[in-house]
Amino acid sequence: MKTAMIVKQYSQRARLALVNRKAQKVKLLLLGQHMNDGLVAKLILIFLLSIVAYLYLQPLFYMISTMLKSLADLLDPTVQWIPRKVDWGNLDNAYAGLHYASSLVHTLTLAVVPSLISILVCSLTGYALARLQFPGKTVFFALIFMTFLIPPQIIIIPLYVIYSKLGWLDTPLVFIVPALFGQGLKSALFILIFRQFFLSLPKALEEAAMLDGASLFRLFFRIILPLSVPACLVVFLFSFVWHWNEGYLSSMFLSHDFMPLSLRLSNLETEIFGQAPTMEMLAVNPVTEGTKMAGAFLIVFPPLLVYMIAQRWFVEGVERTGIVD
Amino acid sequence: MNPARLRRQAKIRYRWRSRGQAYLFMLPWMIGFCVFMAFPIGWSLYLAFQKVNLTGSGSFAYRFVGLQNFKDALLKDNEYPIQLLTFFQQMILMLPIIIVFSLLVSLMLNQKFKGRFVYRAIFFLPVVFSTGQVLTELFQQGAGNVPFLTQYGVDGYIKDNFSPSTAAMMTQLLGMMILILWSSGVQILIFIAGFQTIPKAIYEAVRIDGASPWASFWKITLPGIKPFIGLNLLYTMVDLFTFPFNPVMEQIRRNMFNVSTGYGYASALAWFYFLLIVVMIALILWFLNRTGRNKEEWA
Numbered sequence: 228m229k230t231a232m233i234v235k236q237y238s239q240r241a242r243l244a245l246v247n248r249k250a251q252k253v254k255l256l257l258l259g260q261h262m263n264d265g266l267v268a269k270l271i272l273i274f275l276l277s278i279v280a281y282l283y284l285q286p287l288f289y290m291i292s293t294m295l296k297s298l299a300d301l302l303d304p305t306v307q308w309i310p311r312k313v314d315w316g317n318l319d320n321a322y323a324g325l326h327y328a329s330s331l332v333h334t335l336t337l338a339v340v341p342s343l344i345s346i347l348v349c350s351l352t353g354y355a356l357a358r359l360q361f362p363g364k365t366v367f368f369a370l371i372f373m374t375f376l377i378p379p380q381i382i383i384i385p386l387y388v389i390y391s392k393l394g395w396l397d398t399p400l401v402f403i404v405p406a407l408f409g410q411g412l413k414s415a416l417f418i419l420i421f422r423q424f425f426l427s428l429p430k431a432l433e434e435a436a437m438l439d440g441a442s443l444f445r446l447f448f449r450i451i452l453p454l455s456v457p458a459c460l461v462v463f464l465f466s467f468v469w470h471w472n473e474g475y476l477s478s479m480f481l482s483h484d485f486m487p488l489s490l491r492l493s494n495l496e497t498e499i500f501g502q503a504p505t506m507e508m509l510a511v512n513p514v515t516e517g518t519k520m521a522g523a524f525l526i527v528f529p530p531l532l533v534y535m536i537a538q539r540w541f542v543e544g545v546e547r548t549g550i551v552d
Numbered sequence: 553m554n555p556a557r558l559r560r561q562a563k564i565r566y567r568w569r570s571r572g573q574a575y576l577f578m579l580p581w582m583i584g585f586c587v588f589m590a591f592p593i594g595w596s597l598y599l600a601f602q603k604v605n606l607t608g609s610g611s612f613a614y615r616f617v618g619l620q621n622f623k624d625a626l627l628k629d630n631e632y633p634i635q636l637l638t639f640f641q642q643m644i645l646m647l648p649i650i651i652v653f654s655l656l657v658s659l660m661l662n663q664k665f666k667g668r669f670v671y672r673a674i675f676f677l678p679v680v681f682s683t684g685q686v687l688t689e690l691f692q693q694g695a696g697n698v699p700f701l702t703q704y705g706v707d708g709y710i711k712d713n714f715s716p717s718t719a720a721m722m723t724q725l726l727g728m729m730i731l732i733l734w735s736s737g738v739q740i741l742i743f744i745a746g747f748q749t750i751p752k753a754i755y756e757a758v759r760i761d762g763a764s765p766w767a768s769f770w771k772i773t774l775p776g777i778k779p780f781i782g783l784n785l786l787y788t789m790v791d792l793f794t795f796p797f798n799p800v801m802e803q804i805r806r807n808m809f810n811v812s813t814g815y816g817y818a819s820a821l822a823w824f825y826f827l828l829i830v831v832m833i834a835l836i837l838w839f840l841n842r843t844g845r846n847k848e849e850w851a
Binding site for chain 1: 570571573574575577578580581582583584585587588589591592593595596599657660661663665667671673674675676677678679680681682683684685686688689690693695730731733734786790793794796800801804805808815818819822823825826829833
């Protein structure tokens, strides 16, 4: 009799313990050990991120939606996001107005050639800063840092005069030649990225190559550069994108014979409607809205495509090149 | 010829050979620096104290005017000082917005959850397509504002509580809020990379000691990424130099091609602007240095 009681008691306790443990498991799953690694926290996190991401992408959605609206839809305030009928006319207009084919070639030249040159020159400089000993190294380092901080407004006037004397205005040379000498767009940053990457390579490699009697140049081009493909990729992608989006310098140095897409966009209205755009910031003309957005889309589309293909290296490469240690 | 001296000579020769090679590596950059950096900087400084006239044959006629250009810019010019003020007001407001936003987003992206990489890709997108002209178009069509800010009457609140000029500037900033946030792609990356530099073991240790995530953020994460905050401040500033809505840029350009003012005056404008920037950069660098763990290596 007594034993039965005890057994019953114990089984009850065991059941309770089991329920308790289950409850704990659920709690652990939901809240995690420290409130920030449970399901609830994750859901809140994803929810927040999604809202911010939506806000972030909104202008892009706006661009695409406005681009596909016909004039009637643009004038109709009840049509907000989804056009009543998809209208490709804006794209055609913008394509013609931007002189898309030729400007695309120009912009590509402007983006690819200096980027490739930058990789070579900046990696040479970065290697010297990372691994070689020479007097005045710290001075050079400080100067490179300084070139990064100098606002372009300071040197734009002398550069304009120099380029016009050399007859480089309106040619891609204004971007290519400075890149060749390590002074291209954000070159200082690329030099620092390369330096950082080379510092993270094991020294033993270079020592071994030197012992085997390789010259410095051979060592660099045969061993170091092939090893630094990830850093080269990151630099190339950044450089490509920045050159593509560059507006300030190109608006100064390039005018009519050699026009990248970004400049064409500012002239789009004049181009299509034969009238100069009004200077009032907020005077929006619904007639041209769609066409302008189509133009903007045509400009951002190629780099977007590149990014979709290369985004894995973009984001991971930045972390892997040890840019920041 | 004693062998010791021979050896010393050989050593010196070897050292100079390796130095020569190092200078060869640096040569392209050195040439470029002299031609495209040092020379233009010197020249533009010289121009800033001159009155420059274009003669008919396309060459320049200089006339030394001392500080006249600067005096004109600050006292006579009725646009430049105002635009400088607007720019720096904007900058003071934009810097913290961008830094705080990128810090929050990078903190969120640093957590482990499925689909993290999709979000990372999204937040890096604007770096890919923020062409100045495209941004300007978007802003003109009012696509850059945050919808719920206008819905809840934030702009009305601002108009009531600030002076008209400040309010105008703040509403303008609100109108391009998203475009401002768009320029934080690189900063987010820098922060994420910065988080990787803090050893995991520290977090485990404080966790065992019973610190909440909240406390560990304030006590460990924030001090740990202080250098990266300074770095991001620097990067953001450099980025804002050529921000498409920077009024000073336009001003300099207009004066360059203006016959009555010309290159000398435009140079003076640029230099004064630069002086103010140097002051700001110096402040940031001082802040960086104060954090003790002075890291010069950065992305």
